[in-house]
Amino acid sequence: MTEETLLALDSYIQKHYAQEDRVLKNILTHSNEAGLDPIQLSPTQAKMLHLLVKIQGAKRILEVGSLGGYSGTWLARALPQDGKLITLEINPDAARVARSNFEQAGLSDRVEVIEGDAIQTMKGLLKQEPFDFVFIDADKTLYPEYYEFAMRLVHPGSLIVLDNVVQQGKILDPSLKESRNRKVRELNAFIGLDPRVEAIMVPTFTSKGLDGFLVVRVK
Template sequence: MDTQRWAAVDDYFTEQLVPQDEPLLAALEANKAAGLPPIDVAPNLGKLLYLLAKITGARRILEIGTLGGYSTIWLARALPEDGKVITLEYQPRHAEIASHNIRRAGLETKVTILVGAALDTLPTLAGSAPFDMIFIDADKQNNPAYLEWALTYSRSGTLIIGDNVVRSGKITDAGDTDPNLRGLREFLTRVGNDDRLEATAIQTVGAKGWDGLAIARVK
C-alpha cells in the first residue's frame, strides 16, 4: 500500500459521503492560491469534526489554529443558529484569508477569529467558557499548554481533540528531539495520566499521509 492508494480511497470516501460545495472548495482554492501551507484537514476529517460537534450538541467551540478557516467552516456549520466558534490564529495573513473564506460561506456571525499567539489570547477567553468542544491543531510544541487551557475552559462532557499525533510514526521515536514531537508526546502522556479525562487515539492514512488524532472527553 502507498500514499497514492490512500489518497484514492480518501477521494472515494469524499465523493460518496462528503460532497464539497462551493464555499468549501473555494476555501481550499483560496488557501492554495495564497501560498498557505497545504495542511488543511482532509474533507473526511472535516466532516468528522462536523459530526462530532453535532453528536455532542455543541453550541460553543474553541479552535486553536485557524490556518485558512477550512476546518472552521466545518465546525461552524455544525452549530445551531446561536452557536459560536472562537478560533485562534497566530499569523495575521492567515487570519485575513480565513476571514474571507468564512464570509464567503455565510458564517461570519458564528465565528470570531482572534489574532496573535494562542498562549496570549487564551487567557482572555474566561468569559466565553465553558466550551463544548475544543479542537487543538496549532504548533505541537505548545500542545501541553493548550491542553491545560482546554481543561480550564471545559465542563463535564466537553470533547477535546488533538490533531496530527502520529506524524508518520515518529511519535514513537523517543530519540527524536524535534520540539513538536516532544510536545505531542508530553501532551499524550498528560492526557493519559489525567483522571479528569477518558481518551483514545486513532491512526489515519489518506491524502495527508500517515497521521492520527487523539480524542478525550472530560468526565
C-alpha cells in the same frame, strides 16, 4: 496492504461521505493563492469533526489555529443557528484569509477570528461561558500548554480534539528529539494517564499521509 490502497480508501470515503461544495473548494483556492501552507484537514477528517460537533450538540466551539478557515467552516456548519465558533490565529495573513473565507461562506454571524498569541487570548476567554468543544491544531511545540489551557475553558462532558498526534508515525520513535515530535509524544502519554479525562487516539490515513486525532472527553 499498500499505501496506494489506503489512499484509494480515503478517496472512496471522501466521494461517498465528505464531498466538498463550491464554498469549501473556494476556501482552498483562496488559501492557496494567499500562499498559506496546504496543511488543513482532509475532507474526511473534517467531516469526522463536523459529526463529532453534532453528536456532542456543541453550541460553543474553540479552535486553536485557524489557518485559512477550512476546518473552521466544517466546524461552524455543524453548529445550530445560535452557536458560536471562536478561532485563534497568530499569523495575520492567515487570519485575514480566514475572515474573508468565513464571510464568503456566510458564517460571519457565527464565527469570530481572534488574531494573536493563543495562550494570551485563552486567558481572556476564561471570563466567558465554557466551551463544549475545543479543537487544537496549532504549534505542535505548544500542545501541552494549549491542552492545559483548554482544560480550564471546558466543562464536564466537553470534547477536546487534538490534530497531528501521529505525525507520520514519528511519535512512535523516542530517538526523535525535535520538539514538535517530542512534545506531542509526551502529551499523548500524559493524556492517556490523565484522570480528568477519557480519551482515544484515532489514526487517519489521507492524502496528507499517516496522522491522527486524539479525542478527549472531559469527565
